[in-house]
Amino acid sequence: MIKIVKRDQPSRAIFFFTPVLAIFLTLVAGGLIFFILGFKPFEALKFFFIVPIADKYGFSELLLKATPLCLIAIGLSFCFKSNNWNIGAEGQLTFGAIVSGGVALLFYEQEGFYILPIVILAGAIGGMLYASIPAILKTYFNTNEILVSLMLVYVSKLILDYLVVGPWSNPEGFNFPETRQFSDSAKLPLLFEGLRIHAGIFLALAAVVISWFVFYKTYLGFQMKVSGFSLKTAKYAGYKGKKMIILVFLISGACAGLAGVGEITGPIGQLHREISPDYGFTAIIVAFLGRLHPVGIIFASLVVAITYLGAETAQIFMQIPKYTGQVFQGMILFFLLASDYLLFFKFKFIGSKK
Amino acid sequence: MIIDINFIGLIIASIMASAVPLILASCGELITERSGVLNLGVEGMMIIGAISGFALMTVTGSLIIAIFGAMLAGVLISTIFAFLTQTLITNHVATGLALTIFGIGISAMIGKNFVGIPGKEFPVLFEGFKDTIPLLGPILFGHSIVFYFAFALPFITSYFLKKTKIGLIVRAVGDSPESASNQGINVRLVRYACILYGGAMSGLAGAYLSMIYTPQWIENMTGGRGWIALALVVFSTWNPIKILIGAMIFGGLTIIQFHMQAIGVRIPVQFLTALPYIVTIIVLVVISRDSRKIRLSTPSSLGKSFYKDN
Numbered sequence: 095m096i097k098i099v100k101r102d103q104p105s106r107a108i109f110f111f112t113p114v115l116a117i118f119l120t121l122v123a124g125g126l127i128f129f130i131l132g133f134k135p136f137e138a139l140k141f142f143f144i145v146p147i148a149d150k151y152g153f154s155e156l157l158l159k160a161t162p163l164c165l166i167a168i169g170l171s172f173c174f175k176s177n178n179w180n181i182g183a184e185g186q187l188t189f190g191a192i193v194s195g196g197v198a199l200l201f202y203e204q205e206g207f208y209i210l211p212i213v214i215l216a217g218a219i220g221g222m223l224y225a226s227i228p229a230i231l232k233t234y235f236n237t238n239e240i241l242v243s244l245m246l247v248y249v250s251k252l253i254l255d256y257l258v259v260g261p262w263s264n265p266e267g268f269n270f271p272e273t274r275q276f277s278d279s280a281k282l283p284l285l286f287e288g289l290r291i292h293a294g295i296f297l298a299l300a301a302v303v304i305s306w307f308v309f310y311k312t313y314l315g316f317q318m319k320v321s322g323f324s325l326k327t328a329k330y331a332g333y334k335g336k337k338m339i340i341l342v343f344l345i346s347g348a349c350a351g352l353a354g355v356g357e358i359t360g361p362i363g364q365l366h367r368e369i370s371p372d373y374g375f376t377a378i379i380v381a382f383l384g385r386l387h388p389v390g391i392i393f394a395s396l397v398v399a400i401t402y403l404g405a406e407t408a409q410i411f412m413q414i415p416k417y418t419g420q421v422f423q424g425m426i427l428f429f430l431l432a433s434d435y436l437l438f439f440k441f442k443f444i445g446s447k448k
Numbered sequence: 449m450i451i452d453i454n455f456i457g458l459i460i461a462s463i464m465a466s467a468v469p470l471i472l473a474s475c476g477e478l479i480t481e482r483s484g485v486l487n488l489g490v491e492g493m494m495i496i497g498a499i500s501g502f503a504l505m506t507v508t509g510s511l512i513i514a515i516f517g518a519m520l521a522g523v524l525i526s527t528i529f530a531f532l533t534q535t536l537i538t539n540h541v542a543t544g545l546a547l548t549i550f551g552i553g554i555s556a557m558i559g560k561n562f563v564g565i566p567g568k569e570f571p572v573l574f575e576g577f578k579d580t581i582p583l584l585g586p587i588l589f590g591h592s593i594v595f596y597f598a599f600a601l602p603f604i605t606s607y608f609l610k611k612t613k614i615g616l617i618v619r620a621v622g623d624s625p626e627s628a629s630n631q632g633i634n635v636r637l638v639r640y641a642c643i644l645y646g647g648a649m650s651g652l653a654g655a656y657l658s659m660i661y662t663p664q665w666i667e668n669m670t671g672g673r674g675w676i677a678l679a680l681v682v683f684s685t686w687n688p689i690k691i692l693i694g695a696m697i698f699g700g701l702t703i704i705q706f707h708m709q710a711i712g713v714r715i716p717v718q719f720l721t722a723l724p725y726i727v728t729i730i731v732l733v734v735i736s737r738d739s740r741k742i743r744l745s746t747p748s749s750l751g752k753s754f755y756k757d758n
Contacts, residue, residue: 179541231729237736240488240541241679245725248672256718378545417556424550428528431538431546438537 097442104437112437113383113390116430117397123425124418133412141411142404142418152403154289158361159402162187162353162370164395165298166377168305169349171386172342175309176318177325180343182228182243183350184374186221188250190351191358192257193220195365198280198358199262199273209279214297214355221351222344224250229343233336239343247374258365272366282359294356298395301349306388318342350374371402372420379427398423454579457586459703464587465661467692467699468598469494469653469670473677474684474691475601476649481681482609483642484622484749488544489529491674492551493647497522497654499555502665503562511570515594515655522651523644525551530643534636537753552668559665567663594656601649605688618642622747625754635754650674672725679728683735685745694731698724 124142125135147156166183173180194217201209227246231237255271257263264274282292309315317338321328328335357369380398384391405419473490480487487493501518505511529547532538573596574589581588609615620628621638629635657673658665676698684690705720736742 181545231733235733235737236739236742237729237733238682241675241682241732242729244675245672245679245728248725249722252718252722256716259718260716375545375549378542379549382542415557415560417553417560420549420553421557422553424546424553427542427546428532428550431532431543432536434538435536 097444098439099442101438101440105440108436109385110390112433113385113394113430115433115436116383116426119429119433120422120425123429124422127418127421128414131414133414138408138412138414141408141414142422143400145411146403146407147400151289154286154291155403156396156399157291157295160395160399161295161298162356162373163377163380163398164391165294165301165353165356166346166350166374167380167384167391167395168298168301168388169346170377170381171305171384171388171391172308172318172345174322174381175386176321176338176342178229178232178339178342179240180225180228180243180346181240181378182225182245182247182374183346183377184370184372185243185247185250186224186347186350187354187357187370187374188247188254189224189354190217190219190221190347191354191365191369192250192254193217193223194351194355195273195276195358196257196262198276199365201277201280202274203277205277205279207279209277210282210359213276213280213359214352217351217355218348219351221347221349221354223347225343225347225350226340229340233339254365254369255367258367262365264364273364276359276363280359281363282356284361290361292356292360294352294360297352297356301352302388302392309388314338314341350377353377376402376423379423383426383430398426401426453583454586457583459707461586461591463696463699463703464599465591465595465699466702467695468595469656469661469673470677470680470695470698471598471601471691472594472653472656473650473674474680474695475605475688476646476653477677478605478681478684478686478688478691479609479618480642480646481750482622482686482747483618483639484625484747484752484754485533485639485643486540486544486751487526487529487547487643487646488541488678489526489547489551489674490646490650490677491670491672492548493522493525493650494551494654494657494670494674494677495555495668496525496551497651498658498669499559499562499654499665500651501655502567502658503558505568505659506562506565509568511568511659514659515652518655518659519648519651522647522649522654524647526643526647526650529647530640533753534639534643537755540751540753548674556667559667562665563667565665567659570660570663592656592660594652594660598656599692602688602692609688619747622749625749629754629756635756639754650677653677676724676728679732682742683731685735685741686747687745697731698727701727 121139125139128138129135146152170180170183194213197216198213228239228242231242232239258271258273262273264272282294284292317333358365376398380391380394384394401419401422405416408414409416473494477490497518500521501514504517505514529543532543533540570592572590572592577589578585609619617633617638621635625635657669680691680694683694701724708720
């Protein structure tokens with residue numbers, strides 16, 4: 095007989111094991127979906143998860159997609175750790191891209207070493223400004239940050255749309271919804287000849303290191319952890335709750351803004367209508383899959399980045415609709431949350447007495 | 449300038465029509481939240497309802513099968529949410545987000561084969577009475593059955609919560625699951641039921657969009673209405689009648705865009721489109737400022753898991 099018993103303490107080993115279990119279950123369920131759709135499950139999974147990263151170019155594309163995911167997820171982990179539900183990173187990314195793109199356009203056809211740092215900084219500030227809206231409304235007006243940050247996603251995309259169609263559109267661009275090309279000094283340098291991976295990856299790695307330091311070596315990290323466990327305890331300990339809420343939102347806004355910078359100053363080099371395939375939303379899954387741990391988030395961003403590439407490859411080779419990527423992403427989160435059950439409960443085998 | 453009074457009636461009717469999906473989804477979510485469960489997956493359930501309704505209508509040709517099929521699809525997808533949050537005690541916010549991402553993906557996957565197919569005409573009731581009364585005629589008559597149902601729903605919901613025994617149980621479970629459980633109420637069962645009901649209403653809201661309001665399948669056609677529906681529940685301070693008012697305001701904002709463009713107001717279209725989202729934020733701020741009122745009207749256990757050792 096099997097009995098379900100509550101654990102006295104959440105198991106730490108299982109804490110890091112369940113993400114792996116979740117990925118495995120997603121593959122099984124994914125294979126099943128492919129089978130239902132009439133594809134050979136193993137072949138489809140191969141096209142989805144192995145073929146896209148089998149060569150040098152594929153690997154570069156993987157890092158290219160993982161970079162913004164990792165960067166945003168690191169920022170979000172500051173929010174999620176402290177019980178702040180910022181789900182509008184997509185909007186902060188877009189607004190960061192708008193501000194940095196605007197600055198880059200100011201330097202149109204100008205060269206200089208100082209341009210790129212200004213453009214990058216502008217993106218971070220843009221993201222912070224945009225994230226400060228839900229943060230301030232939450233702290234001073236008691237407004238639900240989930241809904242506000244989400245509504246702002248739609249607004250940011252409409253602002254971007256207005257700009258690239260209207261005032262910022264390329265005067266020689268035959269009315270295409272895009273701006274002029276940024277000057278070379280405003281672009282993040284590519285790392286290898288012929289590959290699209292760019293210097294933005296260093297921003298992500300820097301974010302990983304800094305966040306690890308903040309989480310585990312500073313008083314702020316400790317405060318965030320306590321607030322995440324219990325807001326009452328945090329209040330009792332005398333933490334400045336409002337300041338912290340605003341701070342974590344600013345950090346995650348800056349990260350999302352930087353991801354936006356990477357998207358427009360990297361391979362593309364201009365602003366256009368669709369700068370992000372919902373990286374801001376997918377990064378929420380990455381943050382959870384990585385267990386809000388900087389190193390975990392690196393791995394998670396790579397795994398989830400494959401779903402983007404796999405969806406494209408599967409579409410080209412097997413005519414599997416590209417939205418399967420999103421289906422996989424949703425499933426990963428479902429399975430991860432479900433396997434968390436094992437954190438708090440265990441199965442106890444009770445021998446039958448004769 | 450002479451304004452045709454029936455034209456005003458038509459504008460009001462079109463505002464009401466665009467309010468329908470919001471009312472349906474909000475009233476469903478309101479019941480879910482009253483039982484203490486915060487389901488952020490409304491957008492996902494709605495889009496699943498939209499594609500299921502449209503696909504079933506195209507394949508079977510039956511509007512009845514399509515409408516009920518869409519509701520069933522909403523129920524099925526919300527079962528995932530119910531199982532995770534109630535049986536496996538997962539976090540409501542994260543699970544709801546997963547539901548939305550999953551729903552949008554699945555709907556686009558199924559919908560791939562239905563893009564560009566024209567919809568069917570949905571029958572309207574009392575068409576002949578439209579011209580009998582000035583102003584009120586176009587408002588009251590000539591709408592689909594779903595339209596009438598939506599406008600009755602807030603009153604039914606209010607009656608259900610205030611006057612029926614089951615409604616009382618739902619509220620008890622949401623306000624104090626511990627005491628409800630001690631009274632012998634199966635908290636988990638009640639919450640399961642409320643989540644599935646919310647799924648059915650979101651599914652219906654989606655089907656209204658793809659079968660009646662704009663009879664065709666467009667990817668991502670819910671366009672954030674699910675999120676606005678969630679905001680409406682907060683706006684209403686969990687009072688179904690106020691959902692009606694909120695939904696009319698947002699319906700009005702949507703319709704005004706078209707008319708402002710038509711009369712040549714020189715505002716970029718993107719700003720008009722952004723209006724409902726911006727107004728949602730402003731309204732939320734105004735409502736939430738009074739933190740005491742929010743605290744008193746929010747179901748006490750909203751978003752908190754309930755686990756009973758047995």
